[in-house]
Amino acid sequence: MLFATVLGGAGVPLLATIGVLLAVSALAALAPRTRLNPRALSLSLAGLACIALVVLGATVIASGSPVAASAGDVLGFAPIDVRYDPLGGLFLVALGVAGLASSLFAVGYTTHDGPGVDRTAAAYPVFLASLALVFGADDAFAFLLAWELMALSSALLVVGRRPSAEVARAGYVYLVLTHLATAALIVAFAILASAAGSTSFGAFGRAAASLSPAVRDIVFVLVLVGFGTKAGAIPLHVWLPRAHPVAPSHVSALMSGVMIKAGIYGIVRFGLEILGPGPEWWGLVVLGIGVASAVLGVLYALMEHDLKRLLAFHSIENIGIILIGVGIALLASADGVTALGALALTAALFHTLNHALFKSLLFLAAGSIQSAVGSRDLNALGGLARAMPVTALAFGIGAAAISGLPPLNGFASEWLTFQGLIGAGGEAGLSLVARSGALLAVAGLGLTAALAVACFVKATGMGFLGLPRSPRAAEARETATSMGVAMAGLAAACIGVGIAAGPVSGVIGGISRGTLGGTSPTAGVFAPVVGIGALYAAGPLAVVVLAVAGVVWFVGVRRRTARRAPTWTCGNVPEAAFEYTATSYAKLIRLYYGPVLRPEREIAVELHPGTPFPRTVHYRGEVRHVIDERLYAPLHRASVAAAQLVRRIQSGSLQAYLAYAVVALVVLLLVAR
Amino acid sequence: MPDPAVFGALVVGLVQLALTLAVAPLLLGITKRVKARLQYRQGPPLLQPYRDLAKWWAKQPVESDAASPLTGAAPAIVLAAVVVATLLVPIVGARPPLAGWGDLLVVVGLMALARFVFALSALDAGSAFGGMGSSREVAIATLIEPALLLALTGAALAAGSTDLGRIATLGVAAGGAWYTPPLLLAAGAFAIVAVAETGHEPVDNPDTHLELTMIHEAMMLEASGPRLAILMYAAELKLVLVAGLFAAVFLPVGIALDLTPLSLLVAIAAALAKLIGAAVILGVLDASLAKLRILALPGLLATASIVAAVGLATRLWLPA
Numbered sequence: 001m002l003f004a005t006v007l008g009g010a011g012v013p014l015l016a017t018i019g020v021l022l023a024v025s026a027l028a029a030l031a032p033r034t035r036l037n038p039r040a041l042s043l044s045l046a047g048l049a050c051i052a053l054v055v056l057g058a059t060v061i062a063s064g065s066p067v068a069a070s071a072g073d074v075l076g077f078a079p080i081d082v083r084y085d086p087l088g089g090l091f092l093v094a095l096g097v098a099g100l101a102s103s104l105f106a107v108g109y110t111t112h113d114g115p116g117v118d119r120t121a122a123a124y125p126v127f128l129a130s131l132a133l134v135f136g137a138d139d140a141f142a143f144l145l146a147w148e149l150m151a152l153s154s155a156l157l158v159v160g161r162r163p164s165a166e167v168a169r170a171g172y173v174y175l176v177l178t179h180l181a182t183a184a185l186i187v188a189f190a191i192l193a194s195a196a197g198s199t200s201f202g203a204f205g206r207a208a209a210s211l212s213p214a215v216r217d218i219v220f221v222l223v224l225v226g227f228g229t230k231a232g233a234i235p236l237h238v239w240l241p242r243a244h245p246v247a248p249s250h251v252s253a254l255m256s257g258v259m260i261k262a263g264i265y266g267i268v269r270f271g272l273e274i275l276g277p278g279p280e281w282w283g284l285v286v287l288g289i290g291v292a293s294a295v296l297g298v299l300y301a302l303m304e305h306d307l308k309r310l311l312a313f314h315s316i317e318n319i320g321i322i323l324i325g326v327g328i329a330l331l332a333s334a335d336g337v338t339a340l341g342a343l344a345l346t347a348a349l350f351h352t353l354n355h356a357l358f359k360s361l362l363f364l365a366a367g368s369i370q371s372a373v374g375s376r377d378l379n380a381l382g383g384l385a386r387a388m389p390v391t392a393l394a395f396g397i398g399a400a401a402i403s404g405l406p407p408l409n410g411f412a413s414e415w416l417t418f419q420g421l422i423g424a425g426g427e428a429g430l431s432l433v434a435r436s437g438a439l440l441a442v443a444g445l446g447l448t449a450a451l452a453v454a455c456f457v458k459a460t461g462m463g464f465l466g467l468p469r470s471p472r473a474a475e476a477r478e479t480a481t482s483m484g485v486a487m488a489g490l491a492a493a494c495i496g497v498g499i500a501a502g503p504v505s506g507v508i509g510g511i512s513r514g515t516l517g518g519t520s521p522t523a524g525v526f527a528p529v530v531g532i533g534a535l536y537a538a539g540p541l542a543v544v545v546l547a548v549a550g551v552v553w554f555v556g557v558r559r560r561t562a563r564r565a566p567t568w569t570c571g572n573v574p575e576a577a578f579e580y581t582a583t584s585y586a587k588l589i590r591l592y593y594g595p596v597l598r599p600e601r602e603i604a605v606e607l608h609p610g611t612p613f614p615r616t617v618h619y620r621g622e623v624r625h626v627i628d629e630r631l632y633a634p635l636h637r638a639s640v641a642a643a644q645l646v647r648r649i650q651s652g653s654l655q656a657y658l659a660y661a662v663v664a665l666v667v668l669l670l671v672a673r
Numbered sequence: 674m675p676d677p678a679v680f681g682a683l684v685v686g687l688v689q690l691a692l693t694l695a696v697a698p699l700l701l702g703i704t705k706r707v708k709a710r711l712q713y714r715q716g717p718p719l720l721q722p723y724r725d726l727a728k729w730w731a732k733q734p735v736e737s738d739a740a741s742p743l744t745g746a747a748p749a750i751v752l753a754a755v756v757v758a759t760l761l762v763p764i765v766g767a768r769p770p771l772a773g774w775g776d777l778l779v780v781v782g783l784m785a786l787a788r789f790v791f792a793l794s795a796l797d798a799g800s801a802f803g804g805m806g807s808s809r810e811v812a813i814a815t816l817i818e819p820a821l822l823l824a825l826t827g828a829a830l831a832a833g834s835t836d837l838g839r840i841a842t843l844g845v846a847a848g849g850a851w852y853t854p855p856l857l858l859a860a861g862a863f864a865i866v867a868v869a870e871t872g873h874e875p876v877d878n879p880d881t882h883l884e885l886t887m888i889h890e891a892m893m894l895e896a897s898g899p900r901l902a903i904l905m906y907a908a909e910l911k912l913v914l915v916a917g918l919f920a921a922v923f924l925p926v927g928i929a930l931d932l933t934p935l936s937l938l939v940a941i942a943a944a945l946a947k948l949i950g951a952a953v954i955l956g957v958l959d960a961s962l963a964k965l966r967i968l969a970l971p972g973l974l975a976t977a978s979i980v981a982a983v984g985l986a987t988r989l990w991l992p993a
Contacts, residue, residue, distance in 0.1 A: 382799075383739065383799070385741040385742075385743070386741055392741075396793075400786070400789060403785070403789060404782065404785070405782060405785055405786040405789055406775075406779060406782040406783060406786060411782050415778050415779070415782070418778050418822075418835075419778075419835065422826055422829055422830070422835060425826065425830060425985070425989075426829075426830045426833060432989055432990060435989055436985075436986070436989060436990075439823075439826060439982075439985050439989070440982070442819075442822055442823060442826050443819040443820075443822065443823050443978060443982070444819075445822075446818045446819040446821070446822035446823070447815060447818065447819045449785065449818060450785070450811075450814050450815040450817070450818035450819070451815050453785055453788065453789050453792075453811060453814065454811035454812060454814070454815055456789070457789060457792045457793050457796070457807065457811050458808075458811075460793055461792075461793050461796035461797075461804075461807070462796070464741070465741060465743065465793070465796045465797045465799070466739060466796055466797065466798070466799030467739050467799040535773070535775070535776040535779075535834075535835060535836055536774070536775050536776065536778075536779055537773065537774040537775070540774055541757065541771075541774050541775055541779070544757050544760075544771070544774075545750075545753045545754060545757050545783075546753070547753075548752070548753035548756050548757060549746075549749040549750045549752070549753035550749070552748070552749040552752050552753060552903060553745070553746060553748075553749035556730075556748065556749065556899040556900065556902070556903050557734075557745045557746070557748065557749060557899065557900060557903075558745075559899075560733060560734055560898060560899055561733075562733070562734040562735060562736040562745070562898070563733060563734070563735045563736075564735075564736055564737070564738045564740075565735050565736075565737070565738060566737065566738055567737040567738075567739055567798045567799055567800045567895065568800065568894075568895075569800065569801070574739070574799060574800075576799070578799070578800070578801045579796075579799050579800075579801060579804060580796070580801065580803075580804025580805065580807075580808060584804070584808070585804060585807075585808045586808070587808070588808055588809060588812035588813075588967065589811075589812045589815065591968060592812060592815070592816065592968075592970075592971050
């Protein structure tokens, strides 16, 4: 029925259905707890809405024609217009899939925060709705409304109803930075609106060409700051590793999997479609930010032993990989090399979709561990693979996917990104500086991929293999069925998209060409067509690898049953203390990349009185975050100092304030005369 | 009668498969023999690696009681990844056996897959040695991979494609003109990387069983029986893979462009000569170099990255 109406050309009923489902879902979350279990009802409705989102997105992509609707002038001063084109449709599909899995997961996932109804849960459907609106808003006011709703609802979900001091602080940092970002966007939109005489994105696109280059550059920088902050790009990332880990896992999954992609959506929509093509330096800046985010993100992830903080830093890394693709697309479109631009944008959008799948999966698995063990500290886990096989396998698949290993989906999009970089390096149409930058980025992306392998061997190995490092880890049991189903679904999606990389990248290639201005595909330098088919056959390759592995396993492993015996530990009884920990596992990397990571350690030895024998040894290790210390700490000090200065004129007397107002008015009149 | 082109490709593919699978343990035998002779020792017979594999294959494996099913699955996946990666490299004919299924990035990806699974399985028994080897392996890999990709990018730019078959074809066809300064710089970088990737001096000592110095050996300390044989064989085959990759890209001379019996014979002889040459060089390195301190490795491998980057810069900024 739904399909019929949509295919009939009207996505509007579907949009209305989604709206109603999410509204009822939000109301259900507020209802008192009865035998009906309003929480499960609310989540089920949200899940249904997510299915509808996938259908809507897929329909828009398949038909190639946008779905538009208007809620009219409900605000009294600006229309709420939505228009889902294939680019928005792709993000809708990512949102729908990740949202469906997260909603399903949340049914079985209990947050241990006491009795009574948690009314903050009503923010969850609002969060989904605002995300869906961001990807389709066609008017600056509608967009900012959705953007703000997205920030507020996610902040509410992060802090929950009884936040600890640490959580409240994370929420505060998040709110402050996200509003700074919104401020940058408002200024950018104001400049565009005054040039266009309208607040609709269509008018923005037509007006952008008439802006002077300097103004266009300013708008681009504002847009980059605004959307880059939301995406978590370095150096605007500081909120991300604070806010993502403390949220409930199904919310972390959506924030990392989808919400930060709203930043990517904005950069693509504005940087490439509305403002572009711009000068070459736009692309170089984005490429540089991408490489820095990728390398620093994964290095900091390696230093973490809190599983969810580790995953949060990996989100920064993956945003970096996506931005590398976007940067090459900007470079290529600046120089009119459309085939390369489409290839690079395809890589970026494909990685966006893939990251939504595997990062949601990994956050959900982390949530499963947390609810089974009560900890997300890798140094307190271990040996969970035997007790929690579903979670272990799902996490392992997600880990292999995010590490960019064939034949999973992460490899396919990283492969395309590499093709974009090498292609740019060999493209005579680009400037030498741009080509050199692209080739340097090859090394950066290679380093990132190798570091990601290191990090996920660490996370998976410390979490699931070896001996349990805490009593709670030893007693862990597999978690609820709904959580397992959600994880299994996402893991299957990672495998499926990886194997179908050819067709999927073909579809995304169509979206990229549409976004870049609908040029016909010409033969690129490196990939004969935008897509994978010619040089990487994921499906057949996966079959061969599996077949060879299966034969080897059958004749070499299965045929001979192993005798089981304790691990050899030089004659001692094996215990968890002999194992490498997450911290020691990363030690060599900490030393190798010491100039960047600047590790500190302190060892305090207390001796038995009067003897040279140690009684206790305390070890403390820390990695200083360069950007926090060198950029944000001075900014923080400066803003506090500025506030102290301003305080001097804050007398608290009404007369003084009136006098200020008069002086300000006179000055303004003089200036604006 | 099948299509002759398809039939020919099938024959070349099967020849390469058979050659690489058969010769892999021999190369280890040669390396050990060369090392021993340089140290004035008799050394093991050339065929000893085959006997070792047969011996392990016949034994019953013992596994840790902490192990998960990964311990059994990992050797199979590691070997499969290396076998398939080898099939993507043009070693005998310019069309690799699985032509069109993957380019040089896929080969690097499959090597990463093997490393990921192997390093993960090393943690399965909960032994300190496994963690030691595993953490060293993945950390050193982060130094290897940028240099490896930069070196291969140099070759890809020379051929205008990341397709290894195309690179080898152009390389053979160009003759001496293939070996331009940028390509030679890339080859130098790749050579350093190849030593590190295959675990030879000065990065790793394949013969050591001293726990403080082991990398590769530490990771398979808990493996036994057929599983040990599989992992050992995968390591031997990886040498064929890395040497074959080097030869296909940086020394393509001799690779068969057509399918006449003569050029096939020449190609087989050339491939054997290159692989044996690599084994001899590794033996000489093993005998003549001391192991670098593990903290000195960034210096060595950064050199490789810089050499490769200089190669790319010459290609871009100094037009021939």
